[in-house]
Each structure stands twice: as C-alpha cells, then as structure tokens.
Amino acid sequence: MYSLIKNSFTHPLYINIMKIKCSLKKSLLLALFAVAFFNLYADNGIKVSPKMFLKGALGSDGLMRDDLRSKGLLPATEPYSALPNFQHYGGGGGETVASPNVFKTLGNNAIVDWVVVELRSENAMSTPLATRSALLQRDGDVVDIDGFSPIKFPLLQGKYYVVVRHRNHLGVMTAAPKNLSYTTTLVDFTDPTMPLYGTNACYSTPYYRALWLGDTNHDKKVVSQGAYNDVDGLFFQVIQTPANTSYSLNYILTGYFDTDINLDGNVIFNGPNNDPSVIFNQLINSCSGTPCLPTEQIP
Numbered sequence: 001m002y003s004l005i006k007n008s009f010t011h012p013l014y015i016n017i018m019k020i021k022c023s024l025k026k027s028l029l030l031a032l033f034a035v036a037f038f039n040l041y042a043d044n045g046i047k048v049s050p051k052m053f054l055k056g057a058l059g060s061d062g063l064m065r066d067d068l069r070s071k072g073l074l075p076a077t078e079p080y081s082a083l084p085n086f087q088h089y090g091g092g093g094g095e096t097v098a099s100p101n102v103f104k105t106l107g108n109n110a111i112v113d114w115v116v117v118e119l120r121s122e123n124a125m126s127t128p129l130a131t132r133s134a135l136l137q138r139d140g141d142v143v144d145i146d147g148f149s150p151i152k153f154p155l156l157q158g159k160y161y162v163v164v165r166h167r168n169h170l171g172v173m174t175a176a177p178k179n180l181s182y183t184t185t186l187v188d189f190t191d192p193t194m195p196l197y198g199t200n201a202c203y204s205t206p207y208y209r210a211l212w213l214g215d216t217n218h219d220k221k222v223v224s225q226g227a228y229n230d231v232d233g234l235f236f237q238v239i240q241t242p243a244n245t246s247y248s249l250n251y252i253l254t255g256y257f258d259t260d261i262n263l264d265g266n267v268i269f270n271g272p273n274n275d276p277s278v279i280f281n282q283l284i285n286s287c288s289g290t291p292c293l294p295t296e297q298i299p
C-alpha cells in the first residue's frame with residue numbers, strides 16, 4: 001500500500017499536473033498583481049497640463065489680468081454647466097475649488113478664471129469623450145481645482161485630441177492627437193509652432209498665441225455688427241440693469257458676466273475701458289494683419 005502511494009506521487013502524470021497547477025497559480029498571482037498595479041495608476045487617470053492665453057485678459061507683460069479673482073467675483077463652482085450651447089462629457093461638470101484659499105494665491109499663479117479641458121479619441125475627433133472644468137493661472141497654466149495640480153481624466157493611456165475652451169473666447173483643438181499617459185503631458189496652446197486644427201484657429205503672433213476673444217453670445221463666432229453680433233447683448237445688459245435708472249450708455253456694471261470681454265470685472269458699453277472696443281481692435285489686427293471674422297475651428 002505504502003509503495004502504491006509513493007509511486008503515485010512520483011508518477012510523471014502527477015508531477016505534470018502539479019507543474020501545471022503551480023504555473024496557473026503563478027499566472028493568477030501575476031495577473032492579480034498586474035490588475036492591482038493598473039488600478040493604482042488608473043485611479044489617478046491620465047494627466048495633462050495645458051497652457052493657454054485668453055486674448056481678452058492678456059496684458060503686454062505676458063500675463064493675464066486676475067481682476068475677477070482680486071475683486072472676489074470668481075464663482076467657487078464652475079460656470080459652464082449653466083451655459084447655453086455647452087455640454088460636459090465623461091463625468092465632467094460641477095467642479096468646485098478645493099478650498100477658498102485657492103483664490104488667495106497672488107503673482108504669476110493667481111487664478112484668472114474657469115476654463116474647460118476636453119479630450120477626444122484619436123478615432124473620433126468630432127466627438128467629445130470627457131471634459132473637466134479647470135482653473136487658469138495668470139501665466140497660462142491650466143490647473144486642477146486645488147490651484148496647482150495637472151488635470152486628471154479617468155481614461156486609459158493613449159492618443160487623444162486636446163481641446164481648451166473659455167466662456168467668452170473661441171475654443172481650440174490640437175491638429176493631431178497627443179500621447180497622454182499616467183505621467184503629466186504639457187500641451188502648450190500658447191506655442192505658435194504647435195499645429196492647431198483648422199485655419200486661423202486663434203490669435204497668433206510669431207511669439208505667442210491666444211484664444212480669440214468676444215464670443216459673448218456663445219455661437220462660436222465673433223461678430224462686431226449685423227445679425228447675431230456679440231455687442232448688442234452687452235448694450236442691452238447695461239441699459240436694462242435696474243440700478244441704471246437713467247439708462248446711461250456709460251453705466252458700469254460690475255460682476256461675473258460673459259459680456260465682460262476683457263475680464264476686468266466690469267461690463268462697459270461706452271467710455272474708458274469699454275468692452276466692445278476690444279472686439280473692434282481684434283477685428284482690425286486679426287488674421288496676420290488682415291481683418292477676419294474669427295470662427296471656432298473645432299470639428
């Protein structure tokens with residue numbers, strides 16, 4: 001009997017079965033480890049660090065003004081979900097600043113406004129896959145709700161078109177999909193050498209680029225006069241403000257409004273620092289010195 005048991009343990013069939021079992025155990029352990037490792041990174045998602053300028057806020061010092069922040073006008077929650085002609089995708093929307101201290105940072109990293117970062121699959125460039133509301137610093141860095149981290153998307157590593165948008169500027173998209181991974185990738189929309197999708201997609205000089213300003217009515221075009229122009233809404237808003245009892249064209253309406261084209265916290269129709277004048281100035285100096293009517297180039 002003992003010999004029979006001993007022989008069965010040393011039988012080649014038994015040894016082969018044990019080898020297969022060990023090998024399966026090893027494979028299972030490796031698979032579990034791989035899943036855990038993947039989840040660890042996938043939890044954080046792919047990371048992108050866009051850089052962009054808004055023409056309406058950009059000064060000659062290469063920084064954007066942060067008057068909305070310094071005047072206490074920035075909303076704690078992103079404004080995009082409430083906008084007409086705007087939709088969030090893939091879990092985006094409802095982002096709120098991590099702490100009131102985020103709006104207390106001064107200098108180059110002070111917050112200018114809320115923006116939106118959007119990703120599109122390399123196989124479907126016309127369809128948004130995921131959006132995320134984010135914060136824009138004075139020096140152009142687009143950061144997460146904590147005021148400094150890169151933007152995270154719950155997506156797998158791969159190639160994506162990157163889009164950036166602002167509530168009264170025209171959005172832009174990269175001409176080619178970008179390799180995005182679990183480590184941060186910089187996508188610099190201020191760099192005049194980075195190809196963008198479309199023609200005259202943004203204001204461009206040999207030294208920098210900035211998103212076209214002035215789409216106060218959110219129709220993806222900047223129009224100074226005639227049908228569907230971006231100035232009439234501003235005019236009526238100023239005239240119809242209840243506090244403007246004398247219907248003055250020079251009334252200064254203070255607040256967080258899409259009609260505040262230069263983002264200084266005031267909607268001004270007529271007089272010093274008025275908002276329509278920045279649309280007219282852009283029109284004159286628009287496409288390489290030739291006047292053009294900017295139209296959003298995102299497919």
Ligand SMILES: [Ca+2]
Pocket residue numbers: 108109137139140141
């Ligand atoms: Ca910065």
Ligand SMILES: [Ca+2]
Pocket residue numbers: 214215216217218219220221222223228229230
């Ligand atoms: Ca418009």
Ligand SMILES: [Ca+2]
Pocket residue numbers: 259260261262263264265266267268273274275
């Ligand atoms: Ca203004």
